[in-house]
Amino acid sequence: MFVDVAKIYIKAGDGGHGAVSFRREKYVPFGGPDGGDGGRGGDVVFVVDPGLRTLLDFRYKKKYNASPGESGGASNRFGKDGEDLVIKVPPGTVIKDAETNRIIADLKDEKDKAIVAKGGRGGRGNAKFATPTRQAPNFAEPGMPGEEKWIVLELKLIADVGLIGFPNVGKSTILSMVTGAKPKIANYHFTTLTPNLGVVDLAGVKSFVLADIPGLIEGAHEGAGLGIDFLRHIERTRVLIHVIDVSGIEGRDPVEDFYQINDELKLYNEKLASKPQIIAANKTDIPGSEENIEKLKSEMDKLGLKVFSISAATNQGLKELIQYAAKVLEETPAQEEEIQEWYTPEEKKFTYEIRKADDGAYEIIGSFVDRLLLSVNIYDTESLKYFHKVLEKRGIIEELKMMGIQDGDLVRMNDFEFEFVE
Structure with missing residues (x-):
């Protein structure tokens, strides 16, 4: 099962309370205060685990709590700090504040980690409140509460090249032919219900990660079909291979299909439509596709887009398509995503x-x-x-x-x- 969105509750550990204690020894009848400070509460830390591929674990467990700090003790003994809670997530996980929908952390790479909820500071023991005029303070400070919040985890696939297009145009077949991936393939719409990844490893081609994104339909940017659930996975790709069915067996117009998919990309995110696109005219082995191929090439020439006539089923033209995709990928620098709305934690204030x-x-x-x-x-x-x-x-x-x-x-x-x- 593939799960790429999860909402969970996290709470950092509370700080331990400071201790109220006085030195009491046989030959020291009037010893001063010796209450120690409480320990710091544990943080909630998210780290990338490259071995993970989904957020499935978060479907079954929704609440995560870090350990609290221990209270202070006599003889100026400080309480033990609470242990941090380390939560592992797949690469490409975006962490958002559930209330504001603003981004707390964007964990892309193997060594990325983020403290999402900070543990509370330990309270001061009564030894810290002693002054020349207050020599026997009979009070101490409580620990500070740890941060707590509901957060949303979103997984965006880390892929170099993405296969996009309408359902049932042959994206999964292309992926299976040029990588070791084994996606489910059948002749009906929405066969692919989850994104699939594969590594292209062909002779003479520098390897890269290829993603088969589930088919888009009109209204995808508003959530129609599998829309928004999978449009997010295209955001991290650098190059798009737009697969178009030119066989005409479903009565579709390839030019209209091209513009409709690109309209959905623009409506979801303008930058998606501006990514380099390569057109893969698929199912050319089916008789009667010649007219549609010429029509598509004529229109794409106006836009300066290169068209490859392929047949994913027979492996025709796939090597040339992938070689060109690798070349475009090498010429396309990786761009940092501009995140407009970062989450800013509110300063903890005690009000009255x-x-x-x-x-x-x-x-x-x-x-x-x-x-x-x-x-x-x-x-x-x-x-x-x-x-x-x-x-x-x-x-x-x-x-x-x-x-x-x-x-x-x-x-x-x-x-x-x-x-x-x-």
Whole structure:
């Protein structure tokens, strides 16, 4: 089975919490704080595995989690970092953010890899909060959460030359004749439901990778037939061999077929239609094809495109076609794809909101509040001083004053409540 699109959820590891600990030894009755820092959470890393050809594995497993960091310990012991989660994908995999559809990474080559979700930083232990005036901090910092997101994996085949054309024009037969590939071949439309790759290895021809792209039809750029699912595979090819049935046995006009396929390429991506094209007039062994061949050659001459009369079934003209394709390929430099919309990760911010509750209390809610309450010990005097200092530095005290808070008014932060005192 060939699977070239998959949507999965990934989550990097959370950072470990900092520890609250004090040095307690027989002859050191008043030892200072010695809580260690938490470990960093593991990243989610994608790497290219040249042995893979599809995204099939991602159809059955949808969620991937990296290991969290361990919490810190006593005696300034740092928590162990979480292990990175390494996910292998085939060459040619594009990773997109599912929400914005912007590209996070484009993994083309064997050594390519990308960190797609970063692990959270470990929290600081109470030893880091000791100061000359705060000598016994009874609080520590929680670990930062790891990044998490839904992503889309898209596989674009890495091929030098692509065979394009309507269904049942002989693309698979050409591939089977000039490479070692064994695609399914039959005389009905859409025999090829998945792209096939083969390596051309003919005497006197520099080897290259040839792809048989499933047949396109009118409306392919909008997803008709097998359209968009396979148009993406043409994007990475450098040269296109446009296979056209000139036998006339299906009542088709070869010139109209040429323009219709090229219209679909333009509508999907203008650059596809501008790639070098070689015309392969196939099924010339069928009687009555002569008139269509001449008609096609006359039209292609106007466009400056070379036409090869071939019969894939009898191997007629294939060597000349492939030799010319290799020559054009050598003259066509590889071009870097212009990716317009790269994904930019948002800076992790802890936010809050202040609102007046029905009972007159001032409620402060949000991720900033959740994190702050995790880091303080509300039953410890030193910890509460640190808590008040953070509120001042963040501008929350000033904001409460601007909202009209008075001495004695109640402030509520989740389940923690206290009276405001100027």
